Amino acid sequence: MPTAVFPPTRPFPRRAFAILVTLYFLGNLAGIPLLRRTHAPIEPVWFWGVATLISAGVIAVSLLLAARISLGAPWLEGRLAKEALPHWLRRGLALTGLLLVVALPISLLANLNVDARTYPLGWELLPASFKAGVVEEVGYRLLLVSLLAWLGGLHWRDENGRPTRAVYWTAVLIAGLLFGWAHVDARLGNPAAAFWDYALIMALNSALGIYFGWLLWRLGLEWAILAHFAFDAAVSLVLIPVYLAESPVAWGVLVASLLIVLVVSGRYLVRSKVGV
Template structure:
């Protein structure tokens, strides 16, 4: 099971490379090694890290009911769980709505933002933007929801609630918010490559991504990892395709 999500996460990481290079065309000239060597090294490093984090997340999530039920059934050749069309539609709609809301908020905050460090490339090819959505939808959800949110929920459950079953809802709500804030903070290095890290840039980056993270975390809690991945993917489609970012 951990190997399944490791492969998915590595593929998601590879998918973001064309977009990242298009966003910063001078990056190739600054690379310390040839691009194929860097990609291979990054793939190996990411694979090892993801394997460990997936194993931890899946193991800690079992007593909490945090899981990837569809993938689990496929990997272990069990009967597929009943997949609610309403849940799938809800995840897609919630993700798309979150992405569009973030676009609107981003536009409203633009007058407060400082000038970019360097001109942003215009007209990044659609296929590169589409591929980037797989990184957010798969790899980021493995890192932030399957691992980070599950770990936080498990620690709260074991310490504050003495492993009481069923886990209290506050365990999940606290973990959702904490993981979402870390999700927002984790976007600061990318923001630093576009703007100077002024208080406005920091607040905007953390707040907007935290908002999205709360939506994805709630869906992970209620419907499982696959649904929150779908929601995040739809949000990124709205951001990268509709928003053109």
């Protein structure tokens, strides 16, 4: 599968930097409605200013590292050729659709014990999904994958001077496993959870993290963010509400929709010969 091609060296992507810092700031703000809904503590105003300054530094370093190893955000950086944009968009949509078809049923298993009395059904889950997509992908993918791949590339390079495929895969796997563990750690305070609950959460989120890392590598940060957002929104706003509603009609619509997505996405991906 063709990837976004960057020159060996390129100037600092100011536009991408400004957009990502703005998205990061808005992403943090987007989590506030859900915090209010669940009566969770909300940080003071000064915290958001400090967090934005720190995130700006993190994003700047991440973009500099990514530029050295052919990673980054090709569309935001203006590096994606105009004639390649339609194929890039279709490929990203197809891969996101495939993610939903495969991961939603597994996610259902991880949420069988969800309590309808405490689950925060409402529009607040949508901006919270946006926050997760932006904040976590900047941290785990743009920063961590780029840093690990850059470090590995200091020792293992291909004929073009870039990190080898093994280095990229190692970076993606490590970041994915750390992403999975972070989501398990968030549930360790539940004494009623069994070992298999933790194992399933770890496996699911690690696989998701690896997939998002692969999207960063093959398509760019934009699709890692969009796929993450789409998955979180689909789980919180569609899958769990359908499960709690216990409506055969709702289940039928959901299953039919996933089958259509599977056929359309699978057909396109097979024809476009997506590789790893």
